[in-house]
Amino acid sequence: DAGVTQSPTHLIKTRGQHVTLRCSPISGHKSVSWYQQVLGQGPQFIFQYYEKEERGRGNFPDRFSARQFPNYSSELNVNALLLGDSALYLCASSAESRLDEKLFFGSGTQLSVL
Amino acid sequence: EDQVTQSPEALRLQEGESSSLNCSYTVSGLRGLFWYRQDPGKGPEFLFTLYSAGEEKEKERLKATLTKKESFLHITAPKPEDSATYLCAVQGSAGNNRKLIWGLGTSLAVNP
Numbered sequence: 001d002a003g004v005t006q007s008p009t010h011l012i013k014t015r016g017q018h019v020t021l022r023c024s025p026i027s028g029h030k031s032v033s034w035y036q037q038v039l040g041q042g043p044q045f046i047f048q049y050y051e052k053e054e055r056g057r058g059n060f061p062d063r064f065s066a067r068q069f070p071n072y073s074s075e076l077n078v079n080a081l082l083l084g085d086s087a088l089y090l091c092a093s094s095a096e097s098r099l100d101e102k103l104f105f106g107s108g109t110q111l112s113v114l
Numbered sequence: 115e116d117q118v119t120q121s122p123e124a125l126r127l128q129e130g131e132s133s134s135l136n137c138s139y140t141v142s143g144l145r146g147l148f149w150y151r152q153d154p155g156k157g158p159e160f161l162f163t164l165y166s167a168g169e170e171k172e173k174e175r176l177k178a179t180l181t182k183k184e185s186f187l188h189i190t191a192p193k194p195e196d197s198a199t200y201l202c203a204v205q206g207s208a209g210n211n212r213k214l215i216w217g218l219g220t221s222l223a224v225n226p
Contacts, residue, residue, distance in 0.1 A: 004157070040218070041218055041219075042118075042201055042203070042216030042217050042218050042219055043158070043201075043203075043214070043216050044216075045213040045214060048213070056213055058213060090157050090158075092157070100145045100146040100163065100165065100205060102148065102160045102163055103148075103158075103160065103214075104160065105150075105157030105158050105159070106157050107155070107156050107157050108155075108156070108157050110155075
């Protein structure tokens with residue numbers, strides 16, 4: 001079975017632009033979470049979706065939004081990009097939404113904002 | 115406030131030289147403490163989940179232990195392929211989402 005897949009793998013944007021990142025979870029997984037990881041730091045929680053409903057939101061501005069589709073894939077959208085949005089964006093999936101359940105991560109999308 | 119602190123920040127070992135990585139945490143109602151391994155340019159890869167003080171888990175050269183305040187990841191006779199960043203994360207019981215709180219990680223380099 002394929003693991004969590006994310007696209008694109010790399011992206012270069014300029015300040016003020018908009019970006020859409022995509023994630024396909026492991027087959028059968030209904031929960032998708034998004035994390036931002038700045039170089040040298042641990043991941044920071046952005047959103048969690050389960051069964052197409054938002055289950056949680058981290059401390060990120062409203063420029064960040066996400067959604068989950070009926071096939072459980074997900075998109076993360078970032079508007080009005082800032083230099084500080086440059087980071088590795090990670091998508092993680094799990095079968096359910098139990099708090100003690102392990103997460104399976106994709107390889108991420110490396111976003112550079114110039 | 116939930117918090118995770120990992121030490122050391124970086125560790126360099128010779129092949130076969132055993133050592134331990136530390137993860138200190140404060141969290142409201144621990145639901146799980148997770149260890150992940152991350153290679154450069156990749157997403158974290160799951161290693162262990164620990165649920166309660168006194169619990170231990172092993173996988174090949176790695177052994178994770180948990181107390182009420184900290185967790186240790188013991189690496190026995192490491193090999194160069196164990197070189198990676200090891201991340202610790204905790205899941206509290208507050209809220210109902212996967213807001214894992216992560217440490218900054220320990221960057222491990224194992225020299226042949």
